[in-house]
Amino acid sequence: MQTVLLTGFEPFDNDLVNPSWEAARQLDGVQLGEGARIVAHCLPCAFATAGEHLRRLISELNPAMVIATGLAPGRSEMSIERVAININDARIPDNLGQQPIDTPVVAGGPAAYFSTLPIKAMVKALRDAGVAAAVSQTAGTFVCNQVFYLLQHRLVEAGVRSGFIHVPSAPPADQPPLVEALRLAVSTAWLTETDVRETGGQVS
Numbered sequence: 001m002q003t004v005l006l007t008g009f010e011p012f013d014n015d016l017v018n019p020s021w022e023a024a025r026q027l028d029g030v031q032l033g034e035g036a037r038i039v040a041h042c043l044p045c046a047f048a049t050a051g052e053h054l055r056r057l058i059s060e061l062n063p064a065m066v067i068a069t070g071l072a073p074g075r076s077e078m079s080i081e082r083v084a085i086n087i088n089d090a091r092i093p094d095n096l097g098q099q100p101i102d103t104p105v106v107a108g109g110p111a112a113y114f115s116t117l118p119i120k121a122m123v124k125a126l127r128d129a130g131v132a133a134a135v136s137q138t139a140g141t142f143v144c145n146q147v148f149y150l151l152q153h154r155l156v157e158a159g160v161r162s163g164f165i166h167v168p169s170a171p172p173a174d175q176p177p178l179v180e181a182l183r184l185a186v187s188t189a190w191l192t193e194t195d196v197r198e199t200g201g202q203v204s
């Protein structure tokens, strides 16, 4: 049985819950086809500890795919992230009170990494199911981008597909619940070998 590691984040910025973890934890143990199942874990929202937590999970679980998720306050759609950048620039302190400004995620690392998930197929599957979704060209410069960058830095050469999804605070009332949207995004990622060719671009 293969493992798809799915992470969410603990609450931050004085919130009491983080919808990314509320959705991810409900998918713990869910089967993806015959050969794989989701294992869900929560990451701390702290620059100093999130990466180490993730590194430990990856070495313990040896996952065949990793999808990290976090909350994007103010966004109203599922954001399938395309790119992680090598910069920390925190607008607010993290949960340990740290607020790095313009520091690299990995000193000397490449400027950016791309998601290795089938991001267009994921957006299409979500939209077909009535979920507002889009390719996002930036995962920000806070802890989510840091985790996304560290994930890609570690796994791109290992050939393990990985990426990041930002979830909205709450989907509009006429849309499927977040947990169903996340289940669909994860299963599409797992089951899609070759991404679909469909624009996810923006002019501005």
Ligand code: PCA
Pocket: 009, 012, 018, 020, 045, 069, 070, 071, 072, 139, 140, 141, 142, 143, 144, 145
């Ligand atoms: N969102 C933050 C960090 C944790 C989370 O859920 C971010 O977008 O960086």
